[in-house]
Amino acid sequence: MALLITDPKLKSWVDVPEGSDFPIQNLPFGIFRYQDQDPRVCTAIGEYVADLFILSEHGFFDDLDLAKGIFQEATLNAFIGQGKEKTRAVRQRLADILDDDLEEWDASELRSFFLIKQTEVTMLLPLAIGDYTDFYSSKEHATNVGSLFRDPERALLPNWKHLPVGYHGRSSSIIVSGDPVFRPNGQFLEDGHVAPIFGPSRRLDFELETAFVVGKNSKLGQAVSTEEAEDYIFGMVLFNDWSARDIQKWEYQPLGPFLGKSFASTISPWVVTMEALSSFVCSGPVQEPAVLPHLAFRGEKSYDIQLEAILETTDGQRIVLCQTNHKYLYWTMVQQLAHQTSNGCAIHIGDLYASGTISGPGQQALGSMLELTQNGQQPLVLPDGTARTFLEDGDTIILRGMCQDKGLRIGFGEARATIHSNAVKA
Amino acid sequence: MALLITDPKLKSWVDVPEGSDFPIQNLPFGIFRYQDQDPRVCTAIGEYVADLFILSEHGFFDDLDLAKGIFQEATLNAFIGQGKEKTRAVRQRLADILDDDLEEWDASELRSFFLIKQTEVTMLLPLAIGDYTDFYSSKEHATNVGSLFRDPERALLPNWKHLPVGYHGRSSSIIVSGDPVFRPNGQFLEDGHVAPIFGPSRRLDFELETAFVVGKNSKLGQAVSTEEAEDYIFGMVLFNDWSARDIQKWEYQPLGPFLGKSFASTISPWVVTMEALSSFVCSGPVQEPAVLPHLAFRGEKSYDIQLEAILETTDGQRIVLCQTNHKYLYWTMVQQLAHQTSNGCAIHIGDLYASGTISGPGQQALGSMLELTQNGQQPLVLPDGTARTFLEDGDTIILRGMCQDKGLRIGFGEARATIHSNAVKA
Numbered sequence: 001m002a003l004l005i006t007d008p009k010l011k012s013w014v015d016v017p018e019g020s021d022f023p024i025q026n027l028p029f030g031i032f033r034y035q036d037q038d039p040r041v042c043t044a045i046g047e048y049v050a051d052l053f054i055l056s057e058h059g060f061f062d063d064l065d066l067a068k069g070i071f072q073e074a075t076l077n078a079f080i081g082q083g084k085e086k087t088r089a090v091r092q093r094l095a096d097i098l099d100d101d102l103e104e105w106d107a108s109e110l111r112s113f114f115l116i117k118q119t120e121v122t123m124l125l126p127l128a129i130g131d132y133t134d135f136y137s138s139k140e141h142a143t144n145v146g147s148l149f150r151d152p153e154r155a156l157l158p159n160w161k162h163l164p165v166g167y168h169g170r171s172s173s174i175i176v177s178g179d180p181v182f183r184p185n186g187q188f189l190e191d192g193h194v195a196p197i198f199g200p201s202r203r204l205d206f207e208l209e210t211a212f213v214v215g216k217n218s219k220l221g222q223a224v225s226t227e228e229a230e231d232y233i234f235g236m237v238l239f240n241d242w243s244a245r246d247i248q249k250w251e252y253q254p255l256g257p258f259l260g261k262s263f264a265s266t267i268s269p270w271v272v273t274m275e276a277l278s279s280f281v282c283s284g285p286v287q288e289p290a291v292l293p294h295l296a297f298r299g300e301k302s303y304d305i306q307l308e309a310i311l312e313t314t315d316g317q318r319i320v321l322c323q324t325n326h327k328y329l330y331w332t333m334v335q336q337l338a339h340q341t342s343n344g345c346a347i348h349i350g351d352l353y354a355s356g357t358i359s360g361p362g363q364q365a366l367g368s369m370l371e372l373t374q375n376g377q378q379p380l381v382l383p384d385g386t387a388r389t390f391l392e393d394g395d396t397i398i399l400r401g402m403c404q405d406k407g408l409r410i411g412f413g414e415a416r417a418t419i420h421s422n423a424v425k426a
Numbered sequence: 427m428a429l430l431i432t433d434p435k436l437k438s439w440v441d442v443p444e445g446s447d448f449p450i451q452n453l454p455f456g457i458f459r460y461q462d463q464d465p466r467v468c469t470a471i472g473e474y475v476a477d478l479f480i481l482s483e484h485g486f487f488d489d490l491d492l493a494k495g496i497f498q499e500a501t502l503n504a505f506i507g508q509g510k511e512k513t514r515a516v517r518q519r520l521a522d523i524l525d526d527d528l529e530e531w532d533a534s535e536l537r538s539f540f541l542i543k544q545t546e547v548t549m550l551l552p553l554a555i556g557d558y559t560d561f562y563s564s565k566e567h568a569t570n571v572g573s574l575f576r577d578p579e580r581a582l583l584p585n586w587k588h589l590p591v592g593y594h595g596r597s598s599s600i601i602v603s604g605d606p607v608f609r610p611n612g613q614f615l616e617d618g619h620v621a622p623i624f625g626p627s628r629r630l631d632f633e634l635e636t637a638f639v640v641g642k643n644s645k646l647g648q649a650v651s652t653e654e655a656e657d658y659i660f661g662m663v664l665f666n667d668w669s670a671r672d673i674q675k676w677e678y679q680p681l682g683p684f685l686g687k688s689f690a691s692t693i694s695p696w697v698v699t700m701e702a703l704s705s706f707v708c709s710g711p712v713q714e715p716a717v718l719p720h721l722a723f724r725g726e727k728s729y730d731i732q733l734e735a736i737l738e739t740t741d742g743q744r745i746v747l748c749q750t751n752h753k754y755l756y757w758t759m760v761q762q763l764a765h766q767t768s769n770g771c772a773i774h775i776g777d778l779y780a781s782g783t784i785s786g787p788g789q790q791a792l793g794s795m796l797e798l799t800q801n802g803q804q805p806l807v808l809p810d811g812t813a814r815t816f817l818e819d820g821d822t823i824i825l826r827g828m829c830q831d832k833g834l835r836i837g838f839g840e841a842r843a844t845i846h847s848n849a850v851k852a
Contacts, residue, residue, distance in 0.1 A: 130556075131598050136681060146680075157679050162622050163613055167681035168594035168688070172557050172772045173646055182647040184769035187589055187718065196588050198718045198768075220599055220690070221608040247769065253583050254572075255562060255593035256682020259769040262594070264646070292613065292624045342624075343610035343673065343685040344848070346598040422647075422770070 005095045006279050008407040012098045013108055014115065016046035021402060021411020024098050027091050028235070028270035028413075029076055032121040039124055041071040041079055043091075044270055044413070045098055049121055052090070054114040060097060060107065064089050075128040076271060077350045080215045080234050087215070087234070088275060123269035125176040126237075127213060132174060132352040133340060134209075134241060134261070135166040137331035139285070140359040144371045149249065161289060164331035164339050166356070169241075170262035174352065176269050177415045183393060183422040184263035186247035200422045201244035201260075203376065203390045206397045208309045208322055208367035209239040211354040212333050213271055214347050221344040226297035229334035232347065236277065238268035238307075238399045238415040239354045245370055245390070267352070268399070268415040276410050280304045280403040285330050294342055301332040305412075307358060307401045309367065314394035317383050322367050326401075328360035393421045431521045432705050434833040438524045439534050440541065442472035447828060447837020450524050453517050454661070454696035454839075455502055458547040465550055467497040467505055469517075470696055470839070471524055475547055478516070480540040486523060486533065490515050501554045502697060503776045506641045506660050513641070513660070514701060549695035551602040552663075553639060558600060558778040559766060560635075560667060560687070561592035563757035565711065566785040570797045575675065587715060590757035590765050592782070595667075596688035600778065602695050603841045609819060609848040610689035612673035626848045627670035627686075629802065629816045632823045634735045634748055634793035635665040637780040638759050639697055640773050647770040652723035655760035658773065662703065664694040664733075664825045664841040665780045671796055671816070693778070694825070694841040702836050706730045706829040711756050720768055727758040731838075733784060733827045735793065740820035743809050748793050752827075754786035819847045 004010075005025055012024040022028070022044040032042045032049050042049040053071040055061065066086060070078045080087060096105040107114065136142055139156070142165070146155030159165060175181075183204055187196040215234025218224055224232055241261065248260025284302030305326035312318050336353055357367040366372045369390050373379055379387035391397070396419075401412035430436075431451055438450040448454070448470035458468045458475050468475040479497040481487065492512060496504045506513060522531040533540065562568055565582070568591070572581030585591060601607075609630055613622040641660025644650055650658055667687065674686025710728030731752035738744050762779055783793040792798045795816050799805055805813035817823070822845075827838035 131596055149680075158620065159613075159622070159676055159679070163677065165677070165681055165684075167684055168596050170557055170594050170771060171597075172774055172777075173770075175646065180647075182770050185649070185720075186769050187585075194584065195715070196585070196718070198720055220601065221606075223611070244769070250585055251589065251591070252680070252682075253585070254575075254678070254682070255591055256678075256680070258591075258593055259765070259771065262771040263769040289621070292622070294611075294624055339685070343612050343670070343689040344599075344608050345596060345685065345688040348598055351598075 005092065010095070011100045012045055013100045013102065014045045014048060014098055019409070020046050021413050022046055023409060024095055025408055026272065026276050026410045027094050028272045028276065029079065029126070030270045031075060031124045031126045033124055034116055034121045038072060039074040041073065041076060043094055044118070047118055048115040049118055050094065050098070051114045051116065055097065055107065058110060060105065061090060061093060064093065074124070075350065076126045077128050081349050084215060084231065091273060091275060123176060125174070126269055126271055127350045129171045129174055129350050129352050130348045132169040132171045132354070133166050134169045134354045134356060135164050135331065135336050136356040137164050137329045137336065138356055138359050139330040140328065140361065141357040141367060141371065144359060144366065148370065148375045162291070163295070164336045167256045169265070173262050174265045174267060177266060177417065179266065179417060180420045181242055181264040181266065181417045182420050184244050184247065184259065185422055186244055186259050188246035188250045196250055201247055203245035204419060205243045205245050205369045205390055206309060207241035207243055207357040208307055208324065208399055209241050209355045209357055210236050210305065210326060210401065211239040211267065211352045212236050214349055214351040217349055218341055218347045220346040222341065223344065224337055224341040226295065226334040226338045229337040230274065232337060233274055233333060235271040235273040237271055238401050238412050240266040240397060240399050240415050240417065241354060242266065266415045266417045268413050270413045272410065272412055277303055277403060279408060280405065282327050284327055284332060287330065295335050295338055297332065297334050301334050302327045302329065305401050305403050307399070310398040310400070312396040312398065313382065319382060321372060322365065324358050324360040324365040324367055326358060329355055329358060391419055393419050395419050431518065437526045438471055439526045439528065440471045440474060440524055445835070446472050447839050448472055449835060450521055451834055452698065452702050452836045453520050454698045454702065455505065456696045457501060457550045457552045459550055460542055460547045464498060465500040467499065467502060469520055470544065473544055474541040475544055476520065476524070477540045477542065481523065481533065484536060486531065487516060487519060490519065500550070501776065502552050503554050507775050510641060510657065517699060517701065549602060551600070552695055552697055553776045555597045555600055555776050555778050556774045558595040558597045558780070559592045560595045560780045560782060561590050561757065561762050562782040563590050563755045563762065564782055564785050565756040566754065566787065567783040567793060567797065570785060570792070574796065574801045588717070589721070590762045593682045595691070599688050600691045600693060603692060603843065605692065605843060606846045607668055607690040607692065607843045608846050610670050610673065610685065611848055612670055612685050614672035614676045622676055627672055629671035630845060631669045631671050631795045631816055632735060633667035633669055633783040634733055634750065634825055635667050635781045635783055636662050636731065636752060636827065637665040637693065637778045638662050640775055640777040643775055644767055644773045646772040648767065649770065650763055650767040652721065652760040652764045655763040656700065658763060659700055659759060661697040661699040663697055664827050664838050666692040666823060666825050666841050666843065667780060667783070668692065692841045692843045694839050696839045698836065698838055703729055703829060705831065705834060708753050710753055710758060713756065721761050721764055723758065723760050727760050728753045728755065731827050731829050733825070736824040736826070738822040738824065739808065745808060747798060748791065750784050750786040750791040750793055752784060755781055755784060817845055819845050821845050
């Protein structure tokens with residue numbers, strides 16, 4: 001093992017197709033089910049999942065002092081709870097097992113036991129999510145929404161540049177890529193009316209976001225500084241914060257978004273580790289005015305992650321709705337976590353902290369239909385010429401994310417979901 | 427067993443002092459720790475806890491078809507998960523065991539094994555709380571806060587009478603009576619400034635609330651109607667929604683309360699069952715305009731629960747801050763749950779749904795310092811003549827709740843916590 005995992009020259013004996021999200025430099029973690037087996041922990045390599053339970057049963061992790069049973073769990077929480085030192089060691093061992101240097105750790109003869117085609121397994125929600133926060137950290141998005149919902153002259157509220165605005169979200173409605181999204185019922189106002197009606201949302205939207213996964217518990221009363229924060233961040237997923245704009249608009253004052261969000265949020269099944277993303281750290285937007293000391297940080301804390309949202313319709317049309325980048329975010333993850341804990345709020349392994357919609361400069365970098373269509377006033381035109389404002393039943397939204405540089409590509413897989421007509425009784 | 431549990435004539439062979447919160451008609455559930463034992467499920471009778479694990483080991487529940495191990499758990503979730511039919515049967519059996527008719531189920535000879543003085547045990551947080559919602563269901567409170575934070579002319583926003591406004595709260599900061607509360611740090615504006623400072627909150631407040639505990643899971647995409655809702659509500663606790671008004675005021679627009687709330691919420695340790703409260707159902711405020719059909723309900727769904735908040739200072743002063751009643755709430759629990767699930771949001775066993783501050787008519791029925799002191803402008807005068815606006819380090823707030831009628835008294839115990847100076851690094 002002369003090469004670092006992040007070295008683009010490292011190769012696996014498992015075939016990894018050109019453009020795959022999952023080269024040996026990635027090695028994300030997930031939970032899969034194969035046939036009628038119990039859920040297990042896996043990583044991804046090329047077009048395969050690698051079953052970590054089988055590898056552990058064959059003794060490949062015996063010297064790593066891991067707790068028993070952590071690879072035969074329905075979530076990653078117990079594995080993540082082993083701590084970064086051990087999860088890093090597992091990732092290093094996986095690289096040793098999968099790299100084309102078969103002298104030290106050779107699992108190639110076991111390939112039929114621990115490698116399964118991704119198309120043959122079901123990827124499950126990888127986390128038990130105790131608490132979930134949705135931040136609002138894109139200046140472009142906050143400005144766009146403030147302009148559309150309130151007043152273009154005062155689009156950013158006075159607090160926005162002083163703290164990463166966020167709200168508590170609903171953990172119970174977080175689902176994994178592939179799960180159906182049901183169009184929510186709810187209350188909203190029809191144009192020109194003052195009394196609401198109740199029925200299926202007419203302004204169903206996606207939001208292109210990412211979320212980070214907490215990998216270490218803090219205690220109530222304990223603040224995690226921006227300096228300490230990276231030790232608490234295990235990895236990242238794609239996050240589609242589905243939104244019903246009509247419900248949201250009617251309900252959100254004064255206590256914030258509620259039922260306009262809590263019907264579904266789709267995450268990608270693979271938790272990409274911060275180690276895999278380490279080659280893609282970059283600088284972010286200048287923060288002006290300067291933040292207060294508890295939110296200040298040293299060094300580069302933004303990430304160059306290319307993101308896109310794709311719409312597929314029932315009649316086979318496919319259109320890229322949005323191309324943006326994580327690095328546009330005004331607030332960094334270490335600031336979000338420092339803010340979250342600055343009042344002593346406890347964070348726990350498996351918690352999710354979503355970025356908020358990641359819009360960027362330009363019309364192509366708008367991460368929601370609300371922004372892309374100016375709240376429905378400027379419909380998108382699909383390839384067949386039809387106009388589209390908000391999302392329709394049967395529409396599929398696919399979020400994708402990838403880091404690319406100098407021959408190295410670290411991908412997130414996808415967060416995909418199709419909208420179904422509402423199954424809820426009206 | 428000729429008498430119903432709710433019959434005031436039912437007596438226990440265990441001594442229950444006059445005015446106890448825990449007569450045989452109550453039988454709430456909680457989790458206790460005694461010496462170095464693992465946590466166990468218990469009920470309360472007079473000044474004792476009754477250890478349900480010991481009773482189960484002695485076969486008292488053998489015929490009730492309960493899952494193994496549910497009484498030796500750190501939370502009530504597994505017990506509650508047995509379903510109302512079984513939890514009701516356990517409560518009935520406890521009444522049989524504890525009543526003074528010792529012919530059928532006599533545990534009196536085992537009293538030294540299963541009864542422990544409440545003063546000798548530690549009551550623990552009784553629930554694993556997946557999601558927590560805080561509603562805003564008192565018209566008096568919403569009107570008062572709207573007047574103080576915004577505009578007396580438009581204190582209630584247009585949506586308020588059409589739906590039970592609420593927001594997602596933070597599960598990880600819910601603590602149990604007796605746990606310390608640390609004064610939070612946070613950002614806020616000083617008077618006349620436009621840039622915030624960061625430091626310990628200067629406007630720390632309590633909020634007198636109750637919360638109900640969900641006893642049955644729903645599925646994502648499934649609405650629970652007002653008619654079905656009672657089947658999903660297991661019981662109730664007292665809830666102190668500690669609030670840092672300066673932090674809250676600066677942060678809450680546009681996405682709602684966040685760090686001004688998420689540093690601590692104190693609940694009482696005993697979950698009082700809806701069966702124990704069944705004698706205290708009453709009618710609530712008239713809802714005008716009429717609610718939409720999905721929020722309509724039949725019959726009486728309010729509860730006559732007397733509530734009070736008491737302040738104890740470090741120098742031994744004690745003052746009743748507030749006396750109010752659950753029945754003043756505009757929105758009922760069945761409406762809150764129907765609203766919460768109307769978009770298909772899934773609810774889970776152990777979820778908490780808090781009422782929002784329960785203020786009522788009159789100065790004595792205001793459930794927060796914000797309202798009692800008109801946002802600090804009209805300080806309270808303590809017995810020793812000193813003025814008090816918001817809460818100070820060393821202050822203890824005690825919430826109490828009790829139902830009383832025709833010789834029957836069902837109490838909630840208390841939710842008590844003392845404020846400690848902030849332990850968070852500034």
